[in-house]
Amino acid sequence: MEHIEAAKLALRDQLLTARGQLPVAELAARSRVIADLLLATDEVRRAATVAAYVSVGREPGTGILLDALLAAGKRVILPLLQPDNDLDWAPYAGPESLTRAGRGLLEPAGEPLGPDAIGTADVVIVPGLAVGSTGVRMGRGGGSYDRALGRVPVGTFVCVVLNESEVLADVPAAPHDRPVTAAVTEERLVRFG
Template sequence: MPEFAEEAEVTADAKRAVRVAVLARRRASTADQRATAAARVQAELVALVRRLRPRLVAAYVPVGTEPGGPDLPGVLAGALPAGARLLLPVLRDDLDLDWGAWTGPENLVAAGRGMREPAGPRLGMTAVAGAELVVVPAVAVDRRGLRLGRGGGSYDRALVRVPADTLTVVPLHDGELVDRLPAAPHDRAVRAVVTPTDGLRTLNGKPGVVPHTSAGRTGGQ
């Protein structure tokens, strides 16, 4: 087996091991613990949105034990200035992401991989490029900003379309910001995370990229 193939296999195995461990820990948490964590994460993101006043935000609908709670899109939409829009991902057959506009919880439909997505018109894969704030799901993130997803590669492809200076933020549970994750060359770094205890934290030595939020725990790495 060529050396590069062996390295790729080792990386995939290492990622799988971390993913299994983190998801097991999430499942072991109680509903009350998840609800408390979601409220804190939402408060941090709302404070950030109200400070940035973006005209376009891209986010997602958390499912199961994902941080932020299933009502996260509605909470974010309620914090946006008048006329601003919230985009949500639409999973394509090739596992890439299209995007649709949030128009309320009643217009969300079940989709592949447990996702819930907007039922309205598709806006194209490049719609995310215009967002001023992108809220990204992950299983874990390291202090370089590299994220571990579910393994489908959807957000690896979507983030390539997001300009490097766009603020990308990952909601996490406590303990899911780690020193270092196994990474592949195509992995794209995010710029900040939100955790219930530490709030909004910037990554990769860039303490100035996230404005201070009124939730009160913003800081660098």
């Protein structure tokens, strides 16, 4: 298990360094493509509720996507990071409804819905640092999303938002790592078996 964590740490460092070198203008252009690709999927078009997140720093942008989901009449819920690294959820009511929380995160100011609210979403959009060809997602290492994804019913469309260079043949995986059903990048949406 220690060798898996060491491999993850090394890969995280490499991926975060590469993200840090992306020009801000490039991130903005990519966020539009990512939003368009997701909005074009049958799953998102049919969804009543979408669980998503607010991108921060050099993560592929989700702001355009969040506002487009609201404009399309979707109920959007966003995570609230808890002291134990678990995620609660609250409704998104637009960019003005976001408040700065711990770790530099932006969170919705609405009433918390409880950690199980993610299980009510028709579509779940998650952050990550990489994904392998089998859908194994690698995050930042806090375990928040692995825990949250354990509450998502089997068969739910779960998509990680990444840069194309972060879709890899393989990523180090531990037994607690939860797979995703798809990944979206600035170039494509790829589905996993």
